Amino acid sequence: MIELILSQLANGFIWGWILALISIGLTLIYGQLEIVNVAHGVLYTLGAVVSYYCVADFGGWGWSLLAAPLFLALVGVVIYLTSIRFSLGRSPIVTVIISYGLIFIIEQVVILTFGGNPRMIPNPIPATIPFFEGNYPVFRILAAAFSALTIWGLLLFLKRTRLGLWIRATNQDAETAENMGIPTRRVFAGVFCLGSALAGLGGALAAPIVSVSFDMGHNIIIEAFIVVIMAGFGSIRGTVAASLIISMLMGLAAAFVNPVMAKVVAMIVMVVVLFIRPQGIFGEGGQ
Numbered sequence: 001m002i003e004l005i006l007s008q009l010a011n012g013f014i015w016g017w018i019l020a021l022i023s024i025g026l027t028l029i030y031g032q033l034e035i036v037n038v039a040h041g042v043l044y045t046l047g048a049v050v051s052y053y054c055v056a057d058f059g060g061w062g063w064s065l066l067a068a069p070l071f072l073a074l075v076g077v078v079i080y081l082t083s084i085r086f087s088l089g090r091s092p093i094v095t096v097i098i099s100y101g102l103i104f105i106i107e108q109v110v111i112l113t114f115g116g117n118p119r120m121i122p123n124p125i126p127a128t129i130p131f132f133e134g135n136y137p138v139f140r141i142l143a144a145a146f147s148a149l150t151i152w153g154l155l156l157f158l159k160r161t162r163l164g165l166w167i168r169a170t171n172q173d174a175e176t177a178e179n180m181g182i183p184t185r186r187v188f189a190g191v192f193c194l195g196s197a198l199a200g201l202g203g204a205l206a207a208p209i210v211s212v213s214f215d216m217g218h219n220i221i222i223e224a225f226i227v228v229i230m231a232g233f234g235s236i237r238g239t240v241a242a243s244l245i246i247s248m249l250m251g252l253a254a255a256f257v258n259p260v261m262a263k264v265v266a267m268i269v270m271v272v273v274l275f276i277r278p279q280g281i282f283g284e285g286g287q
Contacts, residue, residue: 003132005255010131012251013244014140017147018205020243022220023227024151024236025198031234032171032191033088035095039079039102040224041217043072043196046106047203048212049114052121054204061124064204065146072200076193084192085185103217110214118213143205150201151240158236167191171234222263223247230270232280242281246270 026040050071051064079102087095125142128135158164169177170187178184202220210216227246231238246266253262273281 003134005252006132007134007136008251008255009248010136010251011140012248014144015209015251016244016247017144017151017240018202018209019220019223019227019247020240021147021150021205022199022202023224023231023239023243024154025195025202026224027228027231027233027236027239028191028198029195030228032167033084033188034092035084035087035099036092037099037195038096038221039099039106040195040199041219041221042103042106042110043075043199043217044203044206044220045110045214045217046075047072047200048207048210048216049110049203050200051204051207052114052119052212055121061121061204061208064207065201068200068204069197072203073193073197075200076196077189079196080189080192085189088188107214114212114214116214118211118216120211121208123208139208143209147202147205150198151236154198155236163187163190223250223266226266226270230273230280235280238281 022040022044025043026037029035029037029040047064047068050068051061054064054067055061083098083102084095087098123137123139125137125139127138129138129141130136158167166177166182166187167190169180169182170184174184177187206220223246227239227242230246231242246269249269250259250262250266253265257265
């Protein structure tokens with residue numbers, strides 16, 4: 001039992017970094033555009049599908065680390081220009097309706113091109129390391145490390161580059177930033193593309209771990225929303241911490257109950273946290 005618990009905690013820790021990558025994209029979009037993008041999960045699905053085709057057509061999963069975020073950034077540009085930009089400043093329910101429409105459209109496209117049956121991607125790195133009496137896949141460790149490195153690079157980008165400064169300024173006060181000459185509309189478009197690219201990269205990293213299917217984004221969007229709500233919208237470091245907490249909690253719970261009940265446990269924890277701190281653990285006053 002101890003080995004099972006530690007194995008589930010390890011899986012939760014590894015998955016937590018991938019979940020953090022996806023959730024950061026969601027919280028960036030909401031914090032900047034104030035859009036509840038429930039279609040974020042289907043962008044994650046597209047990233048996984050791109051990863052599958054990189055393996056099937058180009059013979060190497062490593063290509064997807066470049067192809068998935070670039071393709072999803074392009075998809076983000078199309079989505080922003082054709083729908084999202086027209087919903088800025090409107091009621092959140094408008095953005096939710098638009099996002100649900102995007103889910104339907106993209107999922108149907110995936111079904112027509114990829115098919116409705118789940119598919120598996122071979123483990124890109126078959127090597128393992130000793131883990132108690134068994135072995136643990138090296139790929140999962142490297143996927144978590146790559147996610148952590150990407151998040152660290154994102155924080156540096158936001159802190160030390162001119163565009164990062166524009167993003168932070170627009171996030172704090174878009175009207176003042178625009179009056180100071182910052183092209184806020186371009187910043188909004190850039191942030192949406194960045195969030196989409198992070199979702200696609202998360203899908204590429206997750207594809208060899210989980211099966212690739214047209215509806216795989218349904219579960220991840222629930223987990224991502226639990227994370228960003230618990231962390232407090234807009235906090236990147238808080239999102240990382242909440243992702244690790246929630247993922248390891250679900251992993252631990254899965255050692256004793258089925259995965260569905262494990263997610264229920266995470267929901268209960270989120271409700272308790274919000275009851276104590278309505279702004280989230282790392283929201284205003286929680287940094």
